[in-house]
Amino acid sequence: MFRPMRDPGAPAAAPLRFTFDGAPMTARAGDTVAAALLANGVSVNRHTPVSGAPRGAYCMMGVCFECLVVIDGVGNRQGCLVPLEEGMRIETQRGPRQAEALSQEIGA
Amino acid sequence: MNRVTDVSALKEQYDLVVVGAGPAGLSAAATAAELGLSVLLADENPAPGGQIYRAVTTTPVQRREVLGEDYWRGQPIVQRFERSAADYAARTTVWTVGRTELMSGGEGFEVGVSADGQARLIDARHVILATGALERPMPIPGWTLPGVMTAGAAQIALKSAGIVPDGRVVLAGCGPLLYLLASQLQSAGANIVAVLDTTERGNALAAAGALPDFLLSPYLAKGLKLMLAARRKLRFVGGVTGLRAEGEGRVKQVVVERGSARETIACDMLLLHQGVIPNVNMTSAVGCEQVWDEQGHCWAPKLDAWFGASVPGISIAGDGAGIGGAESAALRGEVAALEAARRVGRIDEADRDRRAASVRATLARAMRGRRFLDVLYRPAKAFLAPKDAATVVCRCEEVTAGQLRETTRKLGVQGPNQMKTFLRCGMGPCQGRLCGPTVTEIIAEERGVAPAEVGYYRLRPPVKPVTLGELANLPKTEAAVKAVCR
Amino acid sequence: MSQPSKVSEPDVVVIGGGLVGGAVAFGLARSGARVCVLDEGDVAFRASRGNFALVWVQSKGLGMPEYAGWSKRSADDWHQLAAILREETGIDVAHSQPGGFALCLSDAEMQQRVDAMKRLHNQINMVEYGYEVLDHAETKRRLPDIGPDVVGSIYSPVDGHVNSLRLFRALHEGLQRRGADYRPNHPVDTITPENGGFRVVGPWGEIRAPKVVLAAGLGNARLAPMVGLYAPVKPSKGQVIVTEKTAPFLHHPMGTLRQTDEGGVMIGDSQEDLGFDTVVTQPVISIMAERAVRMFPRLAGLNVVRTWSALRVMSPDGFPIYEQSTTHPGAFVTTCHSGVTLAANHALTIAPAIQAGALPEFVATFNSRRFHVPAHA
Ligand SMILES: Cc1cc2nc3c(=O)[nH]c(=O)nc-3n(C[C@H](O)[C@H](O)[C@H](O)COP(=O)(O)OP(=O)(O)OC[C@H]3O[C@@H](n4cnc5c(N)ncnc54)[C@H](O)[C@@H]3O)c2cc1C
Ligand code: FES
Numbered sequence: 001m002f003r004p005m006r007d008p009g010a011p012a013a014a015p016l017r018f019t020f021d022g023a024p025m026t027a028r029a030g031d032t033v034a035a036a037l038l039a040n041g042v043s044v045n046r047h048t049p050v051s052g053a054p055r056g057a058y059c060m061m062g063v064c065f066e067c068l069v070v071i072d073g074v075g076n077r078q079g080c081l082v083p084l085e086e087g088m089r090i091e092t093q094r095g096p097r098q099a100e101a102l103s104q105e106i107g108a
Numbered sequence: 109m110n111r112v113t114d115v116s117a118l119k120e121q122y123d124l125v126v127v128g129a130g131p132a133g134l135s136a137a138a139t140a141a142e143l144g145l146s147v148l149l150a151d152e153n154p155a156p157g158g159q160i161y162r163a164v165t166t167t168p169v170q171r172r173e174v175l176g177e178d179y180w181r182g183q184p185i186v187q188r189f190e191r192s193a194a195d196y197a198a199r200t201t202v203w204t205v206g207r208t209e210l211m212s213g214g215e216g217f218e219v220g221v222s223a224d225g226q227a228r229l230i231d232a233r234h235v236i237l238a239t240g241a242l243e244r245p246m247p248i249p250g251w252t253l254p255g256v257m258t259a260g261a262a263q264i265a266l267k268s269a270g271i272v273p274d275g276r277v278v279l280a281g282c283g284p285l286l287y288l289l290a291s292q293l294q295s296a297g298a299n300i301v302a303v304l305d306t307t308e309r310g311n312a313l314a315a316a317g318a319l320p321d322f323l324l325s326p327y328l329a330k331g332l333k334l335m336l337a338a339r340r341k342l343r344f345v346g347g348v349t350g351l352r353a354e355g356e357g358r359v360k361q362v363v364v365e366r367g368s369a370r371e372t373i374a375c376d377m378l379l380l381h382q383g384v385i386p387n388v389n390m391t392s393a394v395g396c397e398q399v400w401d402e403q404g405h406c407w408a409p410k411l412d413a414w415f416g417a418s419v420p421g422i423s424i425a426g427d428g429a430g431i432g433g434a435e436s437a438a439l440r441g442e443v444a445a446l447e448a449a450r451r452v453g454r455i456d457e458a459d460r461d462r463r464a465a466s467v468r469a470t471l472a473r474a475m476r477g478r479r480f481l482d483v484l485y486r487p488a489k490a491f492l493a494p495k496d497a498a499t500v501v502c503r504c505e506e507v508t509a510g511q512l513r514e515t516t517r518k519l520g521v522q523g524p525n526q527m528k529t530f531l532r533c534g535m536g537p538c539q540g541r542l543c544g545p546t547v548t549e550i551i552a553e554e555r556g557v558a559p560a561e562v563g564y565y566r567l568r569p570p571v572k573p574v575t576l577g578e579l580a581n582l583p584k585t586e587a588a589v590k591a592v593c594r
Numbered sequence: 595m596s597q598p599s600k601v602s603e604p605d606v607v608v609i610g611g612g613l614v615g616g617a618v619a620f621g622l623a624r625s626g627a628r629v630c631v632l633d634e635g636d637v638a639f640r641a642s643r644g645n646f647a648l649v650w651v652q653s654k655g656l657g658m659p660e661y662a663g664w665s666k667r668s669a670d671d672w673h674q675l676a677a678i679l680r681e682e683t684g685i686d687v688a689h690s691q692p693g694g695f696a697l698c699l700s701d702a703e704m705q706q707r708v709d710a711m712k713r714l715h716n717q718i719n720m721v722e723y724g725y726e727v728l729d730h731a732e733t734k735r736r737l738p739d740i741g742p743d744v745v746g747s748i749y750s751p752v753d754g755h756v757n758s759l760r761l762f763r764a765l766h767e768g769l770q771r772r773g774a775d776y777r778p779n780h781p782v783d784t785i786t787p788e789n790g791g792f793r794v795v796g797p798w799g800e801i802r803a804p805k806v807v808l809a810a811g812l813g814n815a816r817l818a819p820m821v822g823l824y825a826p827v828k829p830s831k832g833q834v835i836v837t838e839k840t841a842p843f844l845h846h847p848m849g850t851l852r853q854t855d856e857g858g859v860m861i862g863d864s865q866e867d868l869g870f871d872t873v874v875t876q877p878v879i880s881i882m883a884e885r886a887v888r889m890f891p892r893l894a895g896l897n898v899v900r901t902w903s904a905l906r907v908m909s910p911d912g913f914p915i916y917e918q919s920t921t922h923p924g925a926f927v928t929t930c931h932s933g934v935t936l937a938a939n940h941a942l943t944i945a946p947a948i949q950a951g952a953l954p955e956f957v958a959t960f961n962s963r964r965f966h967v968p969a970h971a
Contacts, residue, residue, distance in 0.1 A: 001255070001377070002271040005296045007171055028269060030166060032154075035269035043254040043358050049839045049857060050506045054357055056254035058503075060261035061159065062152055062572075063242050063387070065504065065537040076537070076838055076897060078573075080264075083154055083199075096839035096857045099892040206876060218876060229876065519766045522778045523636025530763045532856075537838060537899055563636055568902045576837060576861075577894030579883035582876065 001056075002038040004028070018088040027084055034060060034067040034079035037090070045069050045079060046093035068093040109190045112148075112197045115223050119195070121212060121231035122148045123452045124445070125219045126238060127202045127390065130158020131182065131434050132426025133238030134189040136441035136448075141192035143449045148230065149189070150197045150221055152572065156186050158240055158426075159260065160434045168270035174295045175267060176288075178434070185438055199223055204569035205235055205394045205422070217421060220574070227578035234421050234448040237391050238441060241384040241427035244406070245542050246281055246491055247509070249499045250353030251380060259289045259381035272298045275376030278362050280304035280351055283383040283485040291337055302373055304364055305346045306382065308488045318480035345371075349490060353378050382487040386428050389541060393567040395419050400560035403482045404431055405492075406545065407564050414447035415440055423448060431482075436474040442467050493549040501550070502543035504536020509550060516554040523563045524548055537573070540565045604630035604775065606805040606948070607794050609782050609817065613645070613758070613933035614940060615809030616765035621945020622807075623772035624678075630801060631769065632780040632794065645904065646834060646862045647758035647854070648847055649935045652694060652725055652750035653707075656714045660959040661913045663721035664939065669752050671938035676756070678941075683767040687760045688855040694753025695728075695737065696849040697744050697889050704746050711748060725750040739843060743888040755847040757855050758934050765937075782810070785820045787922040792821065807948060808927040811907045814915075822921030824962040825929050829905035833878050835861040835886075837896040844890070851886055859893060861886045906931045909965075916944060916960045918953055926953070927962075 015026040020042060027036030034057040037045055044054040046068045057067035060080045067079035072089050075097030079090075112118055122145075126137045129151035137149040157164040161182025169175055189196075204220035210231050217232045243258045250256065259279060265271050272293060277300045279290050290303050350365030359378050364371045385406035392398050392409075396417035401408040408430040415423045423444040426437035443464055450460040494501070497510025511531055521527050524534065524547045533547055534540030540547075544565050552559045604627075608619040611633030623629045651669050655662025669691065676689035698704040708727055714720065726749045733747040734740055769776055779798070785806060786793045792806040806821065808814045818825040839857030853859050861882050879901050887894045907929055909915055914930030926948050930936055947953050 001274055002265060003274045005169065005174070005266070005270050005272045007169060007174075007270060028168065030168070031269045035265055035271060038265060039269065039271045041274070048504075048506060050504075053252065053506070054254055055252060055503075056358075057257065058261060059243070059258050059542075060264040061242070063538060063541045068537075074895060081152055081199075096841050097896070099840045099843060099896055204876070220876070518770055519763070520776050520778045521636075525636045526778075529759045530766070532759065535900070537897070539899070566637060568900050570898055570901065573838075573897035573899070575894065576835070576883045576887055576896050576898055579835075579880050579898060580887045580894065581884075582880040 001041050001043050004039060016084050016086045018084060018086070018090060020090045021092055029084070031084050032080050033069060033071065033077075033082045033084050033088070033090060036084045037069075037079065044092070047095055049096040052095060109192055110195050112195050113223070115197070115200070115221055115226045115228040118148065118197065118221070118228065118230055119146065121210065121233070122146045122195070123232070123454075124148070124234045124236065124448050125150065125217070125230060125232035126236045127151075127205075128158060128238035128240055128426070128428070129153065129156040129196070129198075130238060130240050130426055131161060131185055131438040132240070132428070132441035133158065133236070134185050134441070135438040136236045136238060136425055136445040137194045138189040138192045139442045139445035140448055141194040143445075143454050145449055145452060145454055147192075147194035148197060148232075149194055150200045150202050152199065152201045154199055156189065156196070156198070157182055159264070161185065162264055163268035167267050169267065169296070175292060179267070181434070197221065197223060201572040201574075202390070203227070203572040203574045205237075205390070206569070207419070215421065220570070222572070222574050222578055225575065225578065227574055227582060229582060233452050234423070236423045236425055236441070236444050236448060237394070237428060238424075238426045238437075239387050239390045239428045241431055242387045242541060243381055244383045244385045244487065245546055246380040246382045246487075247494050247499055247501050247546050248351045248353060248380070248491065249494070249496050250355070250359065252500050252503055253353050253355055253359045254357070255355065255359035255376065256353050256378045256380065259286055259379040262293060262379050263289050266292065266296055272296045273377040273379070275299065276301045276374065277377045277379065278302050278304065278373055278375040279379045279381070280306065280348070280362065281381040281491075282307040282487060283381060284481060285384065286381045289379070289381070290342060294341060300342055301375060302343045302345055304348045304351065304362070305344065306348045306351070306488055306491055307346070307485060309347060311484050311486055315480050315483040318477075318483055349488070351491075382491055383485055384427065384431055385545065386430060387541070388428075388564070389539060389567050390571045391417065391424050391428060392564070393569050393571050394422060396422060396424065398564060400558075401430060402560075403479060405482075405486055415444040416447060421451070432475055432478060436471060439467050439471040439474060443471070493546065493553045501546045502531075502533035502536065504538050504542070505532040507531045507533040507543070512547060512550045513554050516551050521551060522555070523551060524565050525563070527551065528565065534565050539567065539571070604628045604801070604803045606630070606807060607632060607792065607801060607803040608807045608809055609794070610809035610811060610813065611766070611776060611778070612809070612811055613762060613765070613937060614811070614928055614930065615807075616762065616769065617933070617937040617940035618807055618809055618928055618945050618948070619774055620765050620768045620772070621941035622949055623769055623774045624941070625946045625949040627949050629769070629774040630803065631774060631776045632782055632796070632801075633776065633778045634781050635779045645758050645934055646832070646852070646860060647755050647934055648694070648849075648852065649689070649691070649754040649756060650694065650847075650849065650932070651723065651752040651935070652748060653696065653710065653714070653849070655720070656710060656717075657911065658913050658959065659717040659720040660956070662714065663719075664914070664957070664960075665932070665935055666721045666723055666752060667943075668936045668939040669754065671942050672754065672756075675938040675941055679761075679764040679768060682771060683764045685760055685764040685767060687764050688757040689754065691752070691754030692846045693749060693751040694847045694849065695733070695747045695749050697733070697740065697747045699743050699745065699885060699888055701745055707748055723750065723752050737844075737846065739890050739892055741888050741891040753847060755852055756934060761934065761937065782813075782817065785817060785925070787821060787925070790924070792922075792925060805924045805926070805948065808925070809929070811929070812905060814927055814929045818927055821925035822919040823917060823925060823927045824965065825909070825915050825927050826962075826965060827907050827909050827915075827929055830908040830931070831903050832863050832906050833882065833901065833903040834863065835879060835882055835898055835901045837861075837893070838899050840896060843892070848889070850882075851889060858899070859886075859896065911964070914960050915962050916953055916957045917962055
């Protein structure tokens with residue numbers, strides 16, 4: 001999908017590690033989740049709740065809601081607005097979101 | 109500037125809350141803070157800049173020529189804001205603005221903010237909405253396929269993450285931003301195999317009347333130069349009358365129609381763009397009256413000379429008030445802030461007028477030539493209201509152009525609100541941002557009336573997602589308890 | 595612009611194309627009447643769009659047992675209405691009657707409800723239907739997701755729900771297929787009785803018919819006196835929250851919370867008498883959210899997509915008004931606040947009666963004369 005542009009002047013920082021559907025990946029610190037996925041060649045990050053069609057990030061500015069993913073167990077998060085963090089567990093958002101039954105019950 | 113990361117650290121009340129940290133919001137906040145108002149600037153992004161100056165303080169792109177000089181003009185705007193005494197809440201969404209009686213007495217607003225899963229209501233005496241523009245939806249067959257994005261999305265990825273589309277890239281649509289992006293992506297090393305221009309041939313003639321004005325405008329120097337440069341270096345296909353993205357599971361090719369001629373171009377990414385329109389969700393959910401802007405072919409809030417909206421105490425600055433570009437956005441932010449300062453009693457009318465005079469003069473120059481661009485790049489009908497019945501219009505609820513047309517005809521639907529109840533279009537998480545303009549356009553076409561007569565979705569808070577748990581934790585009043593617990 | 599062929603001289607003009615007007619008109623069209631529906635434009639005070647989509651019986655009818663019976667009758671007939679709509683329009687309105695719960699969050703609330711149910715069912719002429727008073731443990735057994743704050747509930751097997759937007763569309767599809775003449779953007783200014791019929795006038799022109807049915811919601815208050823009727827209805831604001839879609843977890847409707855067949859969770863329902871004010875007020879929304887989260891803690895993390903407020907159509911005692919004008923026979927008024935619950939009655943009972951020329955004896959209780967009872971009678 002995307003690749004880092006060649007820019008010799010760019011500061012080289014240690015990349016962050018994360019997983020997408022279990023696969024280990026890395027990306028630049030400072031990237032959003034959506035940008036990190038694009039940079040790793042991920043084109044599909046969700047399946048719609050209506051027909052199950054595959055979708056990928058579309059606007060990158062928070063208006064289209066196509067970049068929805070599950071982040072650390074919480075569904076329907078807008079990947080283009082969430083900064084990537086070390087160790088994040090990111091998953092494809094498949095259809096409608098599951099209300100986090102367990103975590104909530106434990107918290108309650 | 110004082111960066112606030114925790115909503116509980118925000119003040120109970122500000123003289124002015126500014127929503128959006130693009131050029132308009134940054135200038136408004138800085139101007140007001142310099143005049144001594146207590147100011148909060150809230151923006152959902154991690155860093156200031158808005159769309160045009162996206163990540164201007166944090167971008168990994170260091171080769172200045174890639175993003176161009178216009179981009180770096182954002183630096184002094186951000187620096188001025190950073191020198192001011194305003195509070196800045198990044199990664200903070202504003203999900204509602206409502207009228208209220210202030211604790212401190214008098215009329216004001218309750219601004220709902222949310223950051224890191226915590227919501228809060230902040231009081232404001234005046235609110236400036238500087239929420240900017242969004243790209244006009246371009247619903248072609250196959251635009252929902254992965255691998256199809258907006259041109260602006262690719263630009264944001266480049267500015268904020270330093271990444272470029274991989275493989276063969278096709279750009280399609282019209283408008284100055286499309287050419288700008290083509291040149292930016294090209295100098296960043298993208299392999300652009302074609303730029304497909306959907307500008308209608310007849311537009312040039314219609315725009316000719318506005319040409320003299322344009323020749324004196326700042327657009328000429330940059331815009332035209334960019335376009336010519338892009339044209340020289342890239343494969344440029346003009347007169348495009350139809351587009352279709354095709355592929356299984358992701359885009360593989362674009363089918364291009366030019367009148368009766370057809371061509372298929374293989375690609376790995378397709379970037380669409382046909383201009384920008386004001387993002388009316390916030391301004392309209394707050395209750396500001398919207399009017400149809402014939403020149404820009406879009407809805408825009410109704411404003412007075414100080415960018416005051418129909419709701420007293422709310423001003424709208426920047427592209428959210430009508431498309432004018434970055435320079436004008438910053439200037440409009442300044443004018444709006446001067447009026448806010450007058451309203452809260454910091455400066456008097458004479459002072460406000462004196463300070464505004466020079467800004468207005470620059471603003472008039474900055475707006476010159478806008479009409480020419482609007483007319484020249486007015487999107488063609490075929491790309492505003494798709495004829496192909498299977499084309500998805502509402503991406504969230506997956507409602508097609510065919511369904512919209514049939515329901516308009518058969519059930520006598522008059523406008524988007526009735527349509528919404530019948531087909532659920534506009535009811536998904538994007539709240540109609542990606543389908544609203546098209547739904548209006550299709551109903552207008554089927555009814556044989558102007559879009560102005562068809563109207564737009566009535567929008568409701570929350571304008572941005574907020575969780576039930578966050579709402580549950582907000583303060584409650586006695587009267588409200590009575591209304592619910594009968 | 596294409597329009598269905600216009601009926602120049604309809605048998606009946608229905609004023610209002612919301613859920614009540616739509617159901618009555620659909621029923622009239624099925625009874626063989628040539629129907630013309632006059633409706634407002636795209637932005638109107640329309641309870642049909644803002645409603646909560648319950649087909650609800652429990653707790654209704656305290657002070658007027660006939661209303662309980664009337665609601666129960668509609669809930670029973672709803673199966674038939676859903677089948678008719680499916681057959682005639684191909685639209686499944688997702689009607690189901692799994693039984694509903696009213697959840698209570700304090701002992702006081704529970705006591706209040708139990709008492710109200712007793713009083714309701716002790717009334718003479720009260721329709722028979724079962725209900726159960728459940729403690730926390732039993733409620734939890736049936737609704738495993740409830741939170742610890744739920745002290746108990748009242749369950750009644752007669753309650754159900756539908757997809758009210760699809761109902762709305764199905765009624766309009768049904769009307770269209772039955773050849774009714776639906777005219778949007780046709781607000782009505784006046785109705786004049788003339789030669790045993792009625793002349794209905796608006797900025798768009800006029801139309802005449804031997805019968806006219808007022809189903810204009812809050813507009814009925816103004817129109818009714820023009821034909822010798824009385825419908826003193828007032829707006830009552832109801833606020834609703836709807837969340838993003840989530841996987842199905844709630845298989846019964848609650849009085850103030852339900853999961854739609856599409857997956858979103860709807861939360862209601864407040865009542866304030868604020869006139870024609872449809873602004874969503876934050877504190878009310880917040881309390882509704884808090885109660886919902888206490889009922890089902892797992893909801894806390896769900897994003898809210900929309901909140902809205904709609905105006906309920908309330909008569910002084912909250913019960914419906916069905917009446918034929920005595921001074922101008924042929925003019926009818928039908929007005930109520932539970933247009934979803936009562937849709938089956940409107941389509942299957944009221945409409946055929948209007949077509950036949952007289953409302954059934956058993957709806958006489960809903961006559962507006964009840965509002966004229968002298969204070970000391
Ligand atoms: C994708 C895109 C790319 C563009 N690229 C260029 C370009 O390269 N060159 C050019 O000249 N023009 C470009 N434009 C046009 C340009 O956006 C404007 O001229 C300029 O940015 C307008 O400034 P503004 O301050 O009005 O709004 P913006 O710069 O858009 O700033 C608005 C800010 O408000 C934030 N916001 C919105 N709603 C909320 C909310 N509810 N809560 C919190 N924050 C919120 C947004 O995230 C954003 O940061 C682009 C437009 C778009 C949409
Ligand atoms: S990509 Fe559009 S909202 Fe994130």
